[in-house]
Amino acid sequence: MIDLQQIKVTFNEGQQNEVLALKSVDLKVSKGQYLVVVGANGSGKSTLLNVISGTVRPKSGRVLLQDRDISLLPDYKRSKYIARVFQNPLSGTAPDLSIIDNFRLAALRTQKKTLRIGLNDAFRVKVADRLSDLGMGLENKLDQAMGTLSGGQRQAITLLMSVMDDLDVLLLDEPTAALDPRSAETVMRIADELISRHQLTAVLITHNLKDALNYGDRVIQMIDGKIERDVLSEAKTHLSASEIYGWFMS
Numbered sequence: 001m002i003d004l005q006q007i008k009v010t011f012n013e014g015q016q017n018e019v020l021a022l023k024s025v026d027l028k029v030s031k032g033q034y035l036v037v038v039g040a041n042g043s044g045k046s047t048l049l050n051v052i053s054g055t056v057r058p059k060s061g062r063v064l065l066q067d068r069d070i071s072l073l074p075d076y077k078r079s080k081y082i083a084r085v086f087q088n089p090l091s092g093t094a095p096d097l098s099i100i101d102n103f104r105l106a107a108l109r110t111q112k113k114t115l116r117i118g119l120n121d122a123f124r125v126k127v128a129d130r131l132s133d134l135g136m137g138l139e140n141k142l143d144q145a146m147g148t149l150s151g152g153q154r155q156a157i158t159l160l161m162s163v164m165d166d167l168d169v170l171l172l173d174e175p176t177a178a179l180d181p182r183s184a185e186t187v188m189r190i191a192d193e194l195i196s197r198h199q200l201t202a203v204l205i206t207h208n209l210k211d212a213l214n215y216g217d218r219v220i221q222m223i224d225g226k227i228e229r230d231v232l233s234e235a236k237t238h239l240s241a242s243e244i245y246g247w248f249m250s
Helices: 045-053 099-110 121-132 151-162 181-197 209-214 233-237 241-247
Strands: 002-011 019-029 034-039 060-065 082-085 169-173 201-205 218-223 226-232
Touching (some): 034 045, 045 082, 045 169, 045 201, 099 151, 121 151, 181 201, 209 241, 218 233
Parallel strands (some): 034 201
């Protein structure tokens, strides 16, 4: 599904503050796999996600999606196949627009651009039906402004908008970092359910070691622009919190 080949990313090249953010990284994420990425600040986690999403173009190497080379494809052209949820709930929605209008904007990402998208009753029923699965009562608030909702509600809606239409890859960029513990737990549960239900290929960046243990079927640790550890499936189920914590102490 996702195939990164010899990816190098350099920031401020040739300058005194030059940073080699990714150093010849090879990474394959198979279809339907849920990959968790951990690492200290500056280890290359976000750059890795940016390369997949297309917001950062590597200095060298190739990015393949389903065996198609998308290395030169800009992020807005990848958005039909790749959705991203950021750590700030304000980043994924338009606060002055209603819930239903936010869903309408999201629909424009994957569907043919027409002024009629999302204006019929069938679309409202579809959105309300999906929102009811969240258990937050938002299906009765379709015309409420997004900015009046809590951060957890907005992040849950952002997740739901991401999977309303066909999607190949879901990127979760520390989606609970700005939330209180209870909201964070709810959002992670919703994300896990959506990934499983839609059989998505997913990549989660997190600093929460508990989430790294509880979610996903593979975890990698990044250090200094490289993949230092890669723990798969069965081996991941035997990881302990103390063991992962020890990765950061060595």
